[in-house]
Amino acid sequence: MSAITLDITRLGAEGDGIAETANGPVYVPFSHPGDRLKVAVEKSQGTIMAITEPSPDRIAPVCRHFGPDGENGACGGCSLQHVDPALYAEFKRGLVVNALRSKGIDVEVGALIAAHPGERRRAVFAARKTEKELLLGFNQAGSHHIVNISECAVLKPSIVARLEDIRIVGRALAPNAEAFRMAVLETLTGLDISVEGMPKLSDQQRQSAIAIILKLRGIARVSVDGEILIEPTRPIVRFGDIEASPPAGGFTQATVEAEEAMAELVSGIVGKAKAVADLFAGSGTFALRLAQQSKVHAVEGDAPSVAALEQAARKRQGLKPLTTERRDLFRRPMMASELKHFDAVVFDPPRAGAESQSKELARSTVRKIAAVSCNPLTLARDLSILVAGGYRVVAVTPIDQFLWSPHVEVVAALERPKK
Numbered sequence: 001m002s003a004i005t006l007d008i009t010r011l012g013a014e015g016d017g018i019a020e021t022a023n024g025p026v027y028v029p030f031s032h033p034g035d036r037l038k039v040a041v042e043k044s045q046g047t048i049m050a051i052t053e054p055s056p057d058r059i060a061p062v063c064r065h066f067g068p069d070g071e072n073g074a075c076g077g078c079s080l081q082h083v084d085p086a087l088y089a090e091f092k093r094g095l096v097v098n099a100l101r102s103k104g105i106d107v108e109v110g111a112l113i114a115a116h117p118g119e120r121r122r123a124v125f126a127a128r129k130t131e132k133e134l135l136l137g138f139n140q141a142g143s144h145h146i147v148n149i150s151e152c153a154v155l156k157p158s159i160v161a162r163l164e165d166i167r168i169v170g171r172a173l174a175p176n177a178e179a180f181r182m183a184v185l186e187t188l189t190g191l192d193i194s195v196e197g198m199p200k201l202s203d204q205q206r207q208s209a210i211a212i213i214l215k216l217r218g219i220a221r222v223s224v225d226g227e228i229l230i231e232p233t234r235p236i237v238r239f240g241d242i243e244a245s246p247p248a249g250g251f252t253q254a255t256v257e258a259e260e261a262m263a264e265l266v267s268g269i270v271g272k273a274k275a276v277a278d279l280f281a282g283s284g285t286f287a288l289r290l291a292q293q294s295k296v297h298a299v300e301g302d303a304p305s306v307a308a309l310e311q312a313a314r315k316r317q318g319l320k321p322l323t324t325e326r327r328d329l330f331r332r333p334m335m336a337s338e339l340k341h342f343d344a345v346v347f348d349p350p351r352a353g354a355e356s357q358s359k360e361l362a363r364s365t366v367r368k369i370a371a372v373s374c375n376p377l378t379l380a381r382d383l384s385i386l387v388a389g390g391y392r393v394v395a396v397t398p399i400d401q402f403l404w405s406p407h408v409e410v411v412a413a414l415e416r417p418k419k
């Protein structure tokens, strides 16, 4: 490993600063364009040894666990706390611009809808029991080391205030010192904690864990690998003003603010459509809202999510007809012939995107499409399929949901021009 002086010129797609060298680009985590650094370099990866001349645009990180000098290690939850806010917003927008450009899609990308500290209602923690305590936090980037957190600026303060309770739950359950994950969702009725990746518990282990957990207040549900351990009260979230209870470990958007921004954009795109198909519908984030105006067919691969959506629709008075279908849309996308019953389609797939579904949409007569994505690269691929099928991309909006990370959400509006 050699230590050299490097000048950082730009941010890469993963949020690392990039220095150009005779041997190609070197990626330096926690650096800022304009920094001059002493860097230990191994292959194309750099580690900051000293910041000899910091960029004047650097800002002070807000969290004690951030960066190479972070308390208990460099927390892998955030990589961009030190970045100038204007550069940060342009960086996230740029991820979308570059992805679309790489597929030849020429469309103006809107300004980033910003995220703010303290908004995250959902987090997936890494956890491990030691002799003395439960380590709970986020893995250091590229490592199994868990940065044990005492604060977190992206999470809702009400979740940070419950970190010790979450540790009690993890400690009560963990049968050994192996690492596991705790997905925590703050709901209107209390914390919904889904433990994943833990060895199977004996009946005795479950009973003693339940006795400990029941002493805590404000826990709505605890589940282990999708199986409910206790549910003192049903976890409830609101999609707009419609109440739903997502299944244990089921998908929910990480912040209410980003969810509402996406839902508003989706409603605007769908407009006055009479019949809408919501594909990859989850527990009904978009479908339930849209059913206040339009007839909706919601399609989703996860059976418990479909059941949650149906239950929420049954409980709510006054919705237009809402039908559901459990279907693997990768293997069995909705065919162009089935899509002719809809004026508008919403799709919001996982990171892999919706390639086979986009091929069927490209052959369809659907007038309007709202494409929602958490991965600009697969979105660009899917949009290029739709454009080749005659659609026009009319608007693209990036939305920040994972503050200070290199992730960005996107809502794209497409129309099939009238012949």
Ligand SMILES: C[S@@+](CC[C@H](N)C(=O)[O-])C[C@H]1O[C@@H](n2cnc3c(N)ncnc32)[C@H](O)[C@@H]1O
Pocket (backbone or CB within 6 Å): 251, 252, 253, 280, 281, 282, 283, 284, 285, 286, 299, 300, 301, 302, 305, 327, 328, 329, 330, 331, 348, 349, 350, 374
């Ligand atoms: C990004 S989430 C979006 C969910 C929902 N639209 C929302 O905003 O809450 C993607 C959804 O796709 C579902 N999914 C993943 N693979 C699928 C497949 N092959 N077929 C159908 N649904 C799938 C997941 O269960 C998840 O609910």
